[in-house]
Amino acid sequence: MSFVDIIRKKRNGKELTQEEISCLIQDYTNQKIPDYQMSAFLVAVYFQGMSANETVWLTEAIMCSGEVIDLSSIPGKKIDKHSTGGVGDKVSIVLAPLVASLGIKVPMIAGRGLGHTGGTIDKLESIPGFRTNLSTAEFKENVADIGVCIASQSEAITPAESRLYALRDVTGTVESIPLIVSSIMAKKLVAGIDGLVLDVKTGSGAFMKEYDKAHSLAKAMIEIGKGMGKPTIALITDMNQPLGKMVGNATEIAECIDTLKGKGPPDLIELTILLGAYMLILADIYSDLEAGKKALRKMLQNGKAYEKFKAIVSKQGGDTASLETFKETAISKKSCEVLCDTDGYVHSIDTFKIGIASNILGAGRKKLGDKIDYSVGIEVLAKIGAKVTKDQPLARLFYANETSCTQAKGLIKEAYKVSAQKASIPVLIQHVMK
Ligand code: URA
Secondary structure, eight states, X not given: OOHHHHHHHHHTTOOOOHHHHHHHHHHHHTTOSOHHHHHHHHHXXXXXXXXXXXXXXXXXXXXXXXXXXXXXXXXXXXXXXEEOOOSSOOHHHHHHHHHHTTTOBEEEEEOOOBTTBOOHHHHHTTSTTOOOOOOHHHHHHHHHHHSXXXXXXXXSSSHHHHHHHHHHHTTTOOOOHHHHHHHHHHHHHTTTOSEEEEEEEESTTSSSXXXXXXXHHHHHHHHHHHHTTOOEEEEEEEOSSOSSSEEESXXXXXXXXXXXXXXXXHHHHHHHHHHHHHHHHHTTSOSOHHHHHHHHHHHHHSSHHHHHHHHHHHXXXXXXXXXXXXXXXXXXXXXXXXXOSSSEEEEEEOHHHHHHHHIIIIISOXXXXXXOOTTOEEEEOOOTTOEEOTTOEEEEEEOSOHHHHHHHHHHHHHHEEEESSOOOOOOSEEEEEO
């Protein structure tokens, strides 16, 4: 069957065979299928969806598009976490060193910015010298030596995923359950893990804005994880406002450094600690959630988690000295504020618009291959429920050029809804699924 026939078959809502899916991923990886045809296929999947079988076959084909990592020679359980993507979601950068500081092995393959959301890899690359495109041998060596490594999918590991991910980012095809499931599960399962904790976001800044869709996404990923013999736990968590205060790349790394030094924002700490406690359970280190949380909190307070973060940065070629002055040196010096129009309470924040505003400033990509500006971003100064007065700053923008700043400012103003009535604060942890 030709690739055009496969596009037509999917476009007409028919189920593809395992062979068709495997050929299509192989040919795309080997550059026999151009991006414009793959874009048409992605749009067909976006509208027609995929059956449970097709999603498993797609995940397996993407996972096997490059080397599959075998970490069995490294002692101990290897546990990872992945988020479905949000705004200001910097959890992985705090969580990986935090959990590793308790001796758990964390082999993490992470992504770049996608749509309106930021990506762990882009954020880490704002640290001077930090390398994420590692060979499989380096990845293994780092996990063996320091217990943790955060790398990007690459030409060696899930090459099909890195190309599909970049293509989805610029073709409006991100918000599709089978595409998200296969993207996440392929790059998680390829890394030789023994268990996985998923942070499935729901709300205005998530890909799955409605709770029911987030629930279906979580269920589909748990089924694939378990089907492949990897215990998987999913938390459904709120993304109706940015997590923490910072949005961007260097801005978020600065907030991660503060958090790893025990001075982070409460929502980021609460979520990171809970995800970490489930990772400890999957690693059989603690059977009691509260004991795990206590151990993790101690690692944030006693500096061990920050030490582990510095070890990651050093091992991956980053400049550890830069971390000490990061806030002062890596974030743009040009800043302006978005002021509140009226007295009242922050009722809601359209978090999708905050993500888009950050991209407009230059923190994300508009088309394939765009360079991002690590120094720009947003500081959220008022979250939902906050009492605000006229002319009080709601957000601070770190920008590079005036035009993008004006555009982003307008969007942030639109994103904030202030009302006279007290607003209820969204519940951060909405559900835990096993
Ligand atoms: N995160 C991923 O890694 N892939 C997606 O498709 C969405 C979020």
